[in-house]
Amino acid sequence: MKRTTLAAIALAVTAGLGLTGCAGAAGPAEPQSQDGKTRLTVSVWNYEGTPEFKALFDGYEAANPDVDIEPVDILADDYPQKVTTMLAGGDTTDVLTMKNVIDYARYANNGQLQEINGVVDTVGKEDLAGLDAFDIDGKYYAAPYRQDFWLLYYNKELLKAAGVEEPKDLTWDEYTALAQKLTTEAGGKKVYGTYHHIWRSVVQAIAAAQNGGDQISGEYSFFEDQYNTALELQKSGATLDFGTAKSQKTSYRTMFETGQAAMMPMGTWYIAGVLQAKKDGKTNVDWGLAPLPQKDSNGKVSTFGSPTAFAVNKNAAHSEEARKFIEWAAGEEGAKAISKIGVVPALQNDAVTDTYFQLEGLPTDELSKKAFSPDETALEMPVSDKSAATDKILNQEHDLIMVGERSVADGITEMGKRVKSEVLGQ
Numbered sequence: 001m002k003r004t005t006l007a008a009i010a011l012a013v014t015a016g017l018g019l020t021g022c023a024g025a026a027g028p029a030e031p032q033s034q035d036g037k038t039r040l041t042v043s044v045w046n047y048e049g050t051p052e053f054k055a056l057f058d059g060y061e062a063a064n065p066d067v068d069i070e071p072v073d074i075l076a077d078d079y080p081q082k083v084t085t086m087l088a089g090g091d092t093t094d095v096l097t098m099k100n101v102i103d104y105a106r107y108a109n110n111g112q113l114q115e116i117n118g119v120v121d122t123v124g125k126e127d128l129a130g131l132d133a134f135d136i137d138g139k140y141y142a143a144p145y146r147q148d149f150w151l152l153y154y155n156k157e158l159l160k161a162a163g164v165e166e167p168k169d170l171t172w173d174e175y176t177a178l179a180q181k182l183t184t185e186a187g188g189k190k191v192y193g194t195y196h197h198i199w200r201s202v203v204q205a206i207a208a209a210q211n212g213g214d215q216i217s218g219e220y221s222f223f224e225d226q227y228n229t230a231l232e233l234q235k236s237g238a239t240l241d242f243g244t245a246k247s248q249k250t251s252y253r254t255m256f257e258t259g260q261a262a263m264m265p266m267g268t269w270y271i272a273g274v275l276q277a278k279k280d281g282k283t284n285v286d287w288g289l290a291p292l293p294q295k296d297s298n299g300k301v302s303t304f305g306s307p308t309a310f311a312v313n314k315n316a317a318h319s320e321e322a323r324k325f326i327e328w329a330a331g332e333e334g335a336k337a338i339s340k341i342g343v344v345p346a347l348q349n350d351a352v353t354d355t356y357f358q359l360e361g362l363p364t365d366e367l368s369k370k371a372f373s374p375d376e377t378a379l380e381m382p383v384s385d386k387s388a389a390t391d392k393i394l395n396q397e398h399d400l401i402m403v404g405e406r407s408v409a410d411g412i413t414e415m416g417k418r419v420k421s422e423v424l425g426q
Contacts, residue, residue, distance in 0.1 A: 037068045038321050042095040042310075043083060045076040051272055052146065052343045056329050059337040063328065067321065087112045090315055094322040098142045098309040101133045101379065102387040107311070109385050113141035114312040114319060119327045128330065129346050130307025133383050142311035143330040144346035146338060148267045149305030150206070151371040152290040153274075158182060158191065158262040166367050167263060167290045172229050175263075175293040179238040182262040193238040195261035196230060197252045198245050200398035201304070201380055202265060203230050209304035209378035210295045216382050216390050218420040220412045225295070227401060227408045234402075242402035257283035265292060267305070272342035275361045289368040301373075306380040307346055344372075389423045 044053045057069040072093050074082045080103050083096060087107060096113070098104040107113050120140045125131055129147040134140050154167050162182050170178065179193030196202050203226045208215050213222035233239045239261075240250060253270070255261040257277055277283045291301040310329055312322040328334050332352065335345035339356040357364070381387050394415055401411035420426040 037066050038318055039068050039070055040095065040318055040321050040325060041070045041072055041093045042325075043072040043074060043086070043093050043097055045074050045079040045097070045099065047071045047073040049273075051276055051341050052338045055337045055341050055343075056145070056334055059333065060325055060328055063333065064324075067325075069325075083107075087313070091313070092315050092317040093313055094316040094318045095325060096311045096313050098311050100306055100308075100381070101383045102381050102391055104134065104142055104309065104311070105136070105383045105385060106388050108136055108141040112314050114314055114316070115139050115141055116143060116312055116323060116326060119143050119323050119330070122327055123330045123347065127347050127349055129348050130305070130309075130379075131346070133307055133379055134309060136383075142309035143326050144307035144309040145326075145330045145334055146269075146308045146343055147305060147346040147348075147377075148269045148308065148344060149374060149377045150265055150267050150303045151292050151374075152263060152265055153256060153270065154263045154288050154290060155256070155259060155261070156286040156288050158259065162262075166288065166365075167293075168367055169297065169299070170290070170293040171297050172225070172293045172295060176229055176232055176238070179233055179263060180236050183236075183238045191259065192240055192255070192261045194233065194263040194265075195252060195255040196233065196239050196242075196265065198242055198250075198402075200395050203227055204394060204398065205304045205378075205380045206265075206292070209376070210302045214382065215394065216384055216386050216419070216423075218416050218424055218426065220415050223412055223415075224408055227411075230402070231408070242399075246399070246403075253277070256287075257285055259285060268344045271344070271362070272338075275342045275359070278361055288363045288365060289371040291371050291374065300375045302376040302378065303374045304378045304380050309346075386423050390419050393418045393422065 042057070044050065047053055053071060057071065061067060061069060079099055083103070086093065117140050120128070120131065120143050123143060128144055130144045131140075134142050134144065152167060159166065159182065164178065164182070167175070167178060182191070182193035184191045204215060204223055207213060207223045207226035211222040213220070234241050240255070244250070252264060252266060253273060256264050257274065274283070274285070274287060278285070292303045294301060310326045312319055312326065316322050330346060332347060332349070335347040335352045336355045338345055339352055340359065342359055342362065344356070345352055381391060397406070397411050397415045397418070400406040401408055406414065
């Protein structure tokens, strides 16, 4: 079907009723039946560039012909703030996509989401990876439909040209040396050995996962080695420097798909994106997957990840239909729908796994398959009512370290002082 998206800005205007100049502005009307169908609204980000949403919505509509799903499309970078504004204004969007567990904890603790324990029980707690992140005192206010974790993408042609077969069982020291070896420049064109995106998780969440660190503790000495690795890569020119990447809003997809980076730590969500880009003829990159580099060469793979979930808005116009949609999306049919486009579902059983690895274009070599079986997957950020405030501080100090305005030692010290003072009240 031809799908219409609701402009999120209109919802924000509706929520901000007290804003000057908005008296005559109207947000989207409350969903009404159309041709006898229920119009279910679902908040999403970057609808056109995130194929999982279309896969889920089309699949659900095919199974439920009496429902039309209307995406409430929001810019990815604006998503948390826009949803926060919508909820504060009493918006009636039915289903809210929880982009991360930090926002989920805040909305749930604010009483802005409906409990959906019945949905979780029907899908099956034992099969839903990442479900624990949504457990708040035994109650669930969202159900995960996908479970992403981080691994290493690499360009097979660039590694082969450098005489490297595959980035197997790397420590961070070995990875750094390899990235430096893969960095080349010819004819005014530079190819970086790797690309590290600007998100703090590329340093901090990796460090927490591989050192057993707690990002809400106010004690951050476990960040030190990973920051030194990131800065060494930057200083040697083996990755695009942080300041340039941030100021130019560099796309990690562009860096990898155009062959500007030979390797790239990134989440499994990108698999769907690179598969689609190849299908559309937008890239010809010959790519593979490997486990994330590790602190030690002990054979175990520790990584981090974050589930993505659907929740029912407390003020939903269609609460019952919203629950039915989440049950379908988090269940086996929804899992198969997103597996077919390269998205890793939260539901894990043999039928879903078989569907995923039949995906055309997915690397099927042993190293790529190994990358899908990490020994441990830590949560990207702990679920707590202190997560959002801590995340803000850690982001600010991360930027200062990466642009060289603070040393690693001073930045880590400042993180601890601020979190203890501003968040933990110590």
